[in-house]
Amino acid sequence: MGALKLNNIEKTYPNGHQAVKGLSLEIEPGEFLVLVGPSGCGKSTILRSIAGLEELSAGEIHIADSRVDDLVPAKRDIAMVFQNYALYPHMSVYKNMAYGLKNRGYSAEDIDSKVTNAAKMLQLSDYLDRKPSQLSGGQRQRVAMGRAMVRNPKLFLFDEPLSNLDARLRAEMRLEIKQLQRNLGTTSVFVTHDQVEAMTLADRLVVLNKGEIQQIGTPKEVYHRP
Ligand code: ADP
Numbered sequence: 001m002g003a004l005k006l007n008n009i010e011k012t013y014p015n016g017h018q019a020v021k022g023l024s025l026e027i028e029p030g031e032f033l034v035l036v037g038p039s040g041c042g043k044s045t046i047l048r049s050i051a052g053l054e055e056l057s058a059g060e061i062h063i064a065d066s067r068v069d070d071l072v073p074a075k076r077d078i079a080m081v082f083q084n085y086a087l088y089p090h091m092s093v094y095k096n097m098a099y100g101l102k103n104r105g106y107s108a109e110d111i112d113s114k115v116t117n118a119a120k121m122l123q124l125s126d127y128l129d130r131k132p133s134q135l136s137g138g139q140r141q142r143v144a145m146g147r148a149m150v151r152n153p154k155l156f157l158f159d160e161p162l163s164n165l166d167a168r169l170r171a172e173m174r175l176e177i178k179q180l181q182r183n184l185g186t187t188s189v190f191v192t193h194d195q196v197e198a199m200t201l202a203d204r205l206v207v208l209n210k211g212e213i214q215q216i217g218t219p220k221e222v223y224h225r226p
């Protein structure tokens, strides 16, 4: 049984634009899958559908063995990391990471140990009292990662999380994300238009074109490079 299964999903927007055209895909537990393709090929639509932020026009989405497209987003055991970080500006780093846990009723002790632990892994231990505005771009991205990690979700969804960083930091964060995902073993779907990013991160990648799968395979198979 795959960790995530997209079964013939379709998405037509109200204006009649068909963004995803009958796409099927199965993702293995612990796999790092990258959706790559030019702007407008449907990457975000697919990711947002998995997250429950878009309603499908047809098809089904299963996580582990349950059908999830009927569940409200909060009931899906998913954490999403966005390009713009989506941090709460008025909250400290600590509270940004703790927020989702607090909402889910974890005890203060439990929250503290999860946040402290994630902060250590992400080299944020010295920054817990800062506001997002007092952090570098890379540190903000790490907070967004931390917020996703502490919930120990079944699935990480990444929506072009590195696009706002400069080239050097982007390369650095790529390695960090890959390492972190390996350590945690969390099944991940990562969206990008950047081939180098796709190649570096992916166990397997899906090349999309106009809402359809053009190619699917390991980076080696797809790009014919080691
Ligand atoms: P990508 O993430 O690959 O850039 P998207 O999934 O954002 O692609 O968009 C896929 C296609 O659907 C694009 O042609 C885009 O213009 C269109 N689209 C996205 N959102 C909407 C919407 N709310 N209404 C109509 N068309 C949309």
Ligand code: ADP
Binding pocket: 092, 094, 095, 108, 112, 128, 129
């Ligand atoms: P509120 O403003 O909602 O009362 P607090 O500032 O008291 O929130 O923080 C909520 C919880 O998070 C408290 O248990 C506090 O001890 C803990 N906390 C906040 N910041 C940190 C930090 N930098 N390191 C460790 N624990 C923290």
